[in-house]
Amino acid sequence: MIRTTNRRSTTCFNACGHCRQFASDPGLTAFHPALRRRAFSIAALIIALTVETALAAPTAIETDYSDQEILITLPTEVSADTPPVNATTAADRVQAYLTRARAEGDPRYLGYGQALIEGWPDERMTDRLRILSATLDQSLHRFEPARAQLTQVIDQSVDQAQVSQARLTLANLELVQGRYAAARGHCEHLATALPGLIAASCMAQVDARTGNPNDAYETLKTLTRRASEQDITSLLWAEGTLADIAAQLGKPEAEQHWRRVLTLAPDDLYTRTQLADWLLEQGNARSVVTLTDQYEQVDSLAVIRAIAMKQLGHAEGDRLAARLEERFREARWRGNLLHQRDLARYALDIAGDTDTALSYAQRNWQDQREPLDTRLLLRAAIAAEEGTLVAEVRAWLNRHNQADARYPEERS
């Protein structure tokens, strides 16, 4: 359970200040050279205005669709239309929306959850609702409100289970943002309040990212072997953590750890993405295509799949790349991106647009500093020949004593 922490990279949906408006995005035009059109219009006093345009041409309106054709299958209702009667019902519903959002990778459910929380009176907020609200905020890259609500629960709640939950969630948030000292503090508290694989995984992750990956791996592996088989969720989380540390160390065991997780939890999109990335790094593009089959709707998996297809010269590669292009175009128009990391990687490895890749990788790194985020920024900065930036990132890594086999090698 609690496979949480170490691998959550959250996405940017909404209101985060660093998400840019599409229309003012300087990288945009560079990103869509084929869609650029310059139109000169002569104004009354012979003034020529240059206009970037044709960014949003819609498909035609089709009128002769068949009556029998099934257009979509509607998602089953998660909850009723009636407002929740009490805080428990409200929390259950928000939790159901969050579960659904995670399992299906569908951000619409986060919106439904947010509507429910926004409509819920402040004086009737409970610790559980606050934690759920913070989780929602974190998913939407609203890190400061998330941190504030979690801290409030930790400081004020008398319910130990809620405090532990808040600590775990906050530890995750700090780890993702690269604030290892804060994360370590929460993991230590967790070890006292809730000893077991969860707390051990929490510590292992922080240790691994701050200079002790070998010890962290061996210690967690030993604990995992001894763990009770009943607690599957804790085991899965520990396996995921082991996989990540193994990958950091460049150990081939990483794949087995991830596959173990996926066998028990095939819907774990995060683990699937990690494994796909690993396989791609190992030069195993065919396995990537197999692993990502049926997951083209998921941006992170689709980008890795497209890269693998490109490497293989796969017949479907261009079609997938075009689909991704449309998706990212709409996301940029919306102005806040689901996945700056995915977009940066698409720009770097598919579109070959180094400037766009660097700009998104940089912005992503301001929010999330998991190894895949850091690696992407290093790769983009190297491709753009931004030596100073590379040095800054390396300096940050050195400060935390963080080494990772997945990072590009340092050129001396």
Place this chain on the structure above:
Amino acid sequence: MTPNCCRRLSAGLCLLVLLTLPLTAWAHKASDSFIYLDQNQSQLRIDLALRDLALLLPLDSNGDGQLSGAEVRNSRGAITGLVDQGVAVSNASGPCQLIGMRWGLSRHSDGPYAAARYRVACPDELSPSSLEYQLLFERDPLHRSLVSITDAQGERLDVLAPDKRRISLDNPGSAVGNTLQLFGTFLYEGVLHLLIGLDHILFLLVLILPATLPRKQSQRPSPTRPIRDFRLRLLELAGIVTAFTVAHSITLALAALDIVTLPIAWVETVIALSIAVAALNVFWPVLGRKTWKLAFGFGLIHGFGFASVLGELTSGVSQTVVALAGFNLGVELGQLALLGLVFPALYLCGQFRLYERAAVPAMLLMVGSLSLYWVAERATAI
């Protein structure tokens, strides 16, 4: 991570499980609708995801959890009604009508959408200046409407959100273009106003007429230089009408900027009277022979007259000064154009005695009578 895991754990831990699930890989984009507004063609297209519509309307009439082509087709009325309630375009003249042109399905990166194209008809037949959108925000605060606006300056993109439900359709990126457009509009209005305003034309005529008459013997130029004489007179007249323009520009500005306001009925009466006096002055120069001074003096009165017209035109215009400048320049250009057309003809007539003896007095008499009639008419209306 799965519901099975939950069953084995206490309630508190079950929550932990949920919250620690990875939240990183998104299979769908968030809820978006699309609005394409073409100001050049006065058309608006809106695309709404079937999935989002199903939240608001009972589209799935047979309750099988799927939407068929027939179910969507049968919901057309309900979907159109929803758009009527949730989408509004308007301008200064009021709300604009959306008149359906085409209705059907379209597709975006996350699936099928119901799409409709409308003709936009505003009460004043001008383009809408504001777009307001209310759909879905209550159900999903992450919902956005992605807007594309195409106008003379090209295409630009915008986004409607719960905290931004209305957007201005005026082009923010081309303030210069807008100003130019405004200037051009009022330039045109100035020319137009001069040409359709009979009293101003008559006043101009009265100013022109003396210059078309042959000069007194002592002033007669050498007959060998008629061309030079014509040019001199044309320049003199241009000076007179410009003096008129300068004068009315001053009072027009004072009135338009609300520094001086005079009752329009009185102003109109005095304008009519000024024409009669100017006509009289040709025969009996009670106000002297310096026509440009006359033009300047009466121009001051006429400026207040223009102000009443301009006031109607500039309601809702923020850049009054630009409008004012355009209008004045338009009046001046109209005057000069009229002068260029009429003066040569009258100058030629001036070679005939009959013109000087009969035609000019007749015209002045007519203008004088008409303007006196206006004086009486306007004065009684006060």
